Amino acid sequence: MLSPAIAKDVIDHAMFLGADFAELFVEQSRTHSIELISNEIDKINGGIDFGIGIRLFFGTKVLYGYTNSTDKKELLKIVDILTAKDRKNLQLESVSFNFMKGSNLHEVSQPLHQSNNLESKLSFLHLMNQSARSESNKINQFIGRVAQKEQDIEIFNSTGLHVNDNRNYIRLAATAIAQDGGQQSTGFEGPGAMAGWEFHTHIDPKYLAAQVSKQALIKLNAAVCPSGELPVVIGNGFGGVIFHEACGHLLETTSVAKKASVFYDKLDETIANSVVNAVDDGTIANKWGSINIDDEGLKSQKTQLIKDGVLTSFLVDKMGGIKTGYQPTGSGRRESYKFAPTSRMRNTYIESGDSSFEEMISSVEKGIYAKKMGGGSVQPGTGEFNFSVQEAYLIENGKISKPLKSATLISTGPEVLKEISMVGSDVEYSAGMCGSSSGTVPVTVGQPSLKVNKILVGGGNE
Incomplete structure (x- = not known):
């Protein structure tokens, strides 16, 4: 995501200005979320965010800044601003990166970058809504949500570290609200995993909806x-x-x-x-x-x-x-x-x-x-x-x-x-x-x- 040559120049510049440690954290994230409320799909949101964080140590003092640009001049400018009050003895050694590709412990078959699986997510939410309301006519509201995120990161630092990683997150949320006269209570569950949309195959939408409805109903007259x-x-x-x-x-x-x-x-x-x-x-x-x-x-x-x-x-x-x-x-x-x-x-x-x-x-x-x-x-x-x-x-x-x-x-x-x-x-x-x-x-x-x-x-x- 960021040229190692640019990363090297930025870190070398920070060390030349006296930093004890310099790090670049590069991130690109995709997000997609859907929310159902009052029997209807209320929101569908998605987007991509990109940015670079620059962290410098001067002793035990931490300096931090970030930008959405990969331009070298912009990154060097941030370093200059961060170090303005803390510059000290100049270090002339140049960093040499050793790229490491770590193993992925978290198998994913349906990542967000392949598909947002919109129709499948809509069906899941509607089924939860129907199941929750079928528990009792005292369930007067159900809120369902599916949120998915895929995060790619790349890290460079002045010890020579260069590593990247891909992370996938999925979370389902179900809230039921029960009402009986002036009494009202809620039930909530929010299972999640470091996985893709395939995670939903391990969750029974009817059971999840029934759980939150029963939680709400039990408390009504407790x-x-x-x-x-x-x-x-x-x-x-x-x-x-x-x-x-x-x-x-x-x-x-x-x-x-x-x-x-x-x-x-x-x-x-x-x-x-x-x-x-x-x-x-x-x-x-x-x-x-x-x-x-x-x-x-x-x-x-x-x-x-x-x-x-x-x-x-x-x-x-x-x-x-x-x-x-x-x-x-x-x-x-x-x-x-x-x-x-x-x-x-x-x-x-x-x-x-x-x-x-x-x-x-x-x-x-x-x-x-x-x-x-x-x-x-x-x-x-x-x-x-x-x-x-x-x-x-x-x-x-x-x-x-x-x-x-x-x-x-x-x-x-x-x-x-x-x-x-x-x-x-x-x-x-x-x-x-x-x-x-x-x-x-x-x-x-x-x-x-x-x-x-x-x-x-x-x-x-x-």
Whole structure:
């Protein structure tokens, strides 16, 4: 996408002006999305975006700029502007690139550049809409969406790295809204993968639509959740969002390097119950948060974050490694060429344990089963969180009883890790989007069902 000769001249110029490190991130992305609402196709959008990001290091200072042009004069001009206040001893060595073509772990048969598969996508959305509404006449709205993206990247840097990669993303989303008199509730599912349109053959549109409709209907006349400190069984899959938000971000060198994380000095110390093992793995084939290489050109890897309750690693990008002394973990990610990369999660999950779901439920005299988690808020420095529960049930005398509404879970990452006493063997994963200082990127959260001995539960009022 960019001439290596131009890349060489730009990087040589940056190094001549005293940069300690120089990098060019070249990207071209195709996107295509369709949205159905109120029984009709509401939006069909698509486009192509191209740009080049230029990142320079002067010590631990990061300078960043970008352009949509491949013109050498424009790229050199950006370097001159970025370095205007930081120029120092001139470096006369010239960079020599060593091109590397990495292996692709994520097989794709229907990429966006071949076809947008418009008719097939329209049929999928209409079938979901019909199926959702057929569940009940109380389903008064259904929103369906298909979004596909293909991203080509090329990276050059002053260490001689030259590498490229092709990435394909597909995400389906279904939202059902149920209404009964003045009561209204919603259900949502959003499966995604690092794949092409062929991913939809693994998803039954009728089943997906039925899932979100049943979620919405169950909550319509549910009882108000009780409040207080209670044991909670958190369901598998998207339940992992709590670990991602309240703990995972605290293990990124973005916060660790600034000592803005409660875990910054806890490496090799026990931070969780011994049944907890947590991983961030960018190598799982076709998972939504997977990558062949990160956005700094490093090969993706599996990073063990917690082993038997002990903190074993952080998530480290290049600058994070410079600031902390830790080795990069292939975790440097960015939304696009408009952002400088920082340390970010990929597929982050708690690994399987040896307890059964039935054992967890039967061990609770009175508590909450949080089957499906919703959104929430987190204080980055402390890990304090407040998460809503999208689908919840009361547990009484070791059995799941009535559905609940207005349930929230309130705690901190460090506290909840220590209160996990049972971990199931039913690990599942869910797709999501994560926003941080380097933009919004695809991530996977996951976990088996697990039991938290005590956590503050917030209820609601009738």
